[in-house]
Amino acid sequence: MRSIIGRALLLSIGGSQLAFSQTVSAPQSEPLEGVPVSTNIPGAQFPRVNPDRSVTFRVHAPEAKFVGFRIDSIYAAERNAAGDWTVRTKPQVPGFHYYWLIVDSVRVNDPSSETFYGTGKQTSGIEIPEPGVDFYDVKNVPHGEVRERWYYSSTTQTPRRAFIYTPPGYDRSRVRYPVLYLQHGGGEDERGWVEQGHVAAIMDNLIAEKKAKPMLIVMERGYAVRPAPAATAPAAPADRFAPMAAFPDVVVNDLIPMIDSTYRTLTDREHRAMAGLSMGGMQTFQTTLNHLDRFAWIGGFSGAGGGFGIPGAVALDVKTSYKGVLADSAAFNRKVKLVWLGLGTAEPQRMHDGIMAFHKALDAAGIRHVFYESPGTAHEWQTWRRSLHEFAPLLFRAGTEKQTASGGAGRPRSGT
């Protein structure tokens, strides 16, 4: 017991902030393979990514009975005489992955890692570099900003937070910009695209290369419930899908008016897009297809309309779903500038099936859309970074319809 307390106190000097990281460092004699990952806290030598893209994890836990690291699967670590538990994984897919430790049955974060809000809580994350790929790195190009903004929602009757990407030069220009509303997935929040997704770096780089038009990107909290009846305290929701009900109303009645009155935006539907990943893709189709007077560009990244394979959800009926807007494909194709669907080739079966069903239903109905598959990635951020990187260049261009129908990007499919 003394050793436990002694160790904890060592981490704090006089109860003050002047307590610094105690990270696991390797003994001088041990040759270290690989390099510390970019998602480590400063100074942490583990986890390390090795040349074969395997990861070596390590944590100091002298009194634990079991230490495991959960990434693509659970890896039981081995203890050395000093109480350090180490394990080397199989080679990992490039990109960002959530991971965690299991210490004597408790799921916890790795003290050596930054944390990211995902899986419904703050979770360790690891960035596996992809050789030759830097479209989501911060480079020495003109930078936009990501702005944290609070606003009051009359739908939920609460303050809500959004992050807004403004492109390089926004402050100095006098022009108005189109807007992409971009949503995170279930268990994540408005920080997801900023922190895990690297949205600012992706857009800064695309704009610097003149591959995407300068635009604003709005990322909102996504969860939205109407206030409970008076004298009833709002209960903490057990299911994170249920509390989405009010979100389309928040977007249409609160968020868009706030954005258009606060920023220099183009406010017609031809200059407003919405996209989202997974749950955010569902929300995108739910919001845009019910409000085509507001949106002309639509994207689903590993997320689709029509129930998306969720047990109990209503299946897509092209004649009746979304107030029947899909029923007249010619009218829909004239009105909507872009429908974009993407997924990873390694998605879990349920995700794959839900998205493919929607894709095929659109094909069968003659709804023109772009279809993209991210090679080798699953239901994860590398799929969604690539999706944004493919999707954003198509937005707000007069020739996108023709371009996508002739194979300019992704793998376009033209119905009928």
Add this chain to the structure above:
Amino acid sequence: MRSIIGRALLLSIGGSQLAFSQTVSAPQSEPLEGVPVSTNIPGAQFPRVNPDRSVTFRVHAPEAKFVGFRIDSIYAAERNAAGDWTVRTKPQVPGFHYYWLIVDSVRVNDPSSETFYGTGKQTSGIEIPEPGVDFYDVKNVPHGEVRERWYYSSTTQTPRRAFIYTPPGYDRSRVRYPVLYLQHGGGEDERGWVEQGHVAAIMDNLIAEKKAKPMLIVMERGYAVRPAPAATAPAAPADRFAPMAAFPDVVVNDLIPMIDSTYRTLTDREHRAMAGLSMGGMQTFQTTLNHLDRFAWIGGFSGAGGGFGIPGAVALDVKTSYKGVLADSAAFNRKVKLVWLGLGTAEPQRMHDGIMAFHKALDAAGIRHVFYESPGTAHEWQTWRRSLHEFAPLLFRAGTEKQTASGGAGRPRSGT
């Protein structure tokens, strides 16, 4: 072993993002005292703050041998038959506190809590409400923004990140604003004032009440090293004080020029202030007193000049320190509009002594300054939120010198 793996897999559906929080919830039969704290992740019922400001912590850890919660001290938790470990603390001081769990010798975060970069890593944090005090809450007033901006530093030859608070109305106005450079403490980073400090809420509220002038606030990373000689990989620093060496050069040569060329700022010294907490206070005196041609307003929140009691640091010599700018107090008092020193009454002895020594040395030298003590708080964010709330209203006002000398705010001291 099966139970461990079963539990971990339960948290993830098909390896996807659709894995939601598994938080500890109380059985229906157990009466719960207090309320979940605002720093919990959504839905988490623990930790709870009770009416006497004690905290009840709980974590599910059926196979652990020891679970402790470290806040003001370490509280050993008790296990029930279901494997939940619970403990109730002594009453806590209002405000924000870092805390953590110890599970079988491993320091980890509480899965129920948001995390905050402090103590050199991501750390659980808890907000204890202060009855009747809401100056740092998000209210329904006009909101400014916090902007994340990357820029390239020629001093460190790396991209660096800053957060910039812009006041309500910045985008629509044509006026130029004064700037406060505001630094975090050791083991924290540029996120500290935004997330732990609630800087935007404090400023939005002060500005709405017309108690502070609208201003920009720039919060930078603080750690800064010059590039290593060629072919030498920069080593991860073991000591977080050492890597501050290049910070004043970053501020003066890189950060200020970037800010003044990017934002509508007033660029003369009379419209530029710097303040910081703890290590950031040291950095403030180091930067401002060596560059009085750039700054006219100076604040130290639980942080001071002159070595600040750090073993081995050079003690203050008013005749020679900082190029001798303190030697001629009359000239200094004419040139510098405000020197502000604050600390908590419950600071650890070493902090208290370091700050008081600086305070007394300034008094003895006839350097006019405001001195503030935060009642009942230690080396912690409530001291620094209060400090900002006292300091910001004094900035960029013609009458501040007279006002502070006559007791308008804080507890002013006039030397000589």
